[in-house]
Amino acid sequence: MHKDHEDKPFTLEVNQRCHDCNLVEEDLDPIYQKTITVLKKDKELAEKMHGGVVKTFFVSDEEIQQLNRNYRDQDKPTDVISLSYFEESPFPGEDMVGEIFISVDTAHKQAKDHGIAAKDESIYLFVHGLLHVFGYDHQTKYDRKRMYALQDKIVGHDKWRVIAEDDE
Numbered sequence: 001m002h003k004d005h006e007d008k009p010f011t012l013e014v015n016q017r018c019h020d021c022n023l024v025e026e027d028l029d030p031i032y033q034k035t036i037t038v039l040k041k042d043k044e045l046a047e048k049m050h051g052g053v054v055k056t057f058f059v060s061d062e063e064i065q066q067l068n069r070n071y072r073d074q075d076k077p078t079d080v081i082s083l084s085y086f087e088e089s090p091f092p093g094e095d096m097v098g099e100i101f102i103s104v105d106t107a108h109k110q111a112k113d114h115g116i117a118a119k120d121e122s123i124y125l126f127v128h129g130l131l132h133v134f135g136y137d138h139q140t141k142y143d144r145k146r147m148y149a150l151q152d153k154i155v156g157h158d159k160w161r162v163i164a165e166d167d168e
Contacts, residue, residue: 008051010036015057018104035154052097061105079106080125082132098133
């Protein structure tokens with residue numbers, strides 16, 4: 001374990017870079033803490049979890065498209081992008097675990113398509129991004145079921161799984 005990750009709490013920083021953002025840190029912190037608690041129940045994962053900061057940015061489609069192009073070679077907007085530093089050794093004094101970028105524009109469009117509130121869609125995307133930060137993925141059917149079931153457990157209902165299955 002790297003000494004800079006010892007005995008630090010997990011903290012959340014929320015940055016709004018958009019005009020139409022309806023979520024603030026106080027909205028996300030309870031679901032963030034719940035996610036950390038749920039993840040720590042996995043003994044193997046818990047051994048790697050030593051605190052740090054997760055930064056969350058609410059951005060426009062234009063900004064997330066640029067990130068998507070730079071990091072994923074896809075020149076189009078997407079709903080959420082996660083950059084994970086979770087299993088990397090930090091520079092001394094640095095404790096960033098990951099960054100989550102959520103497109104408010106895409107969240108609003110998806111919320112309308114899914115028949116849910118934009119705030120709820122943004123919370124789902126936040127949890128989805130947070131799970132990516134901690135190493136979860138959905139490339140295979142097994143991984144997808146595992147990740148979506150965990151998302152459902154964290155948000156407290158199975159709407160995410162139903163929506164994700166409808167989108168496939």
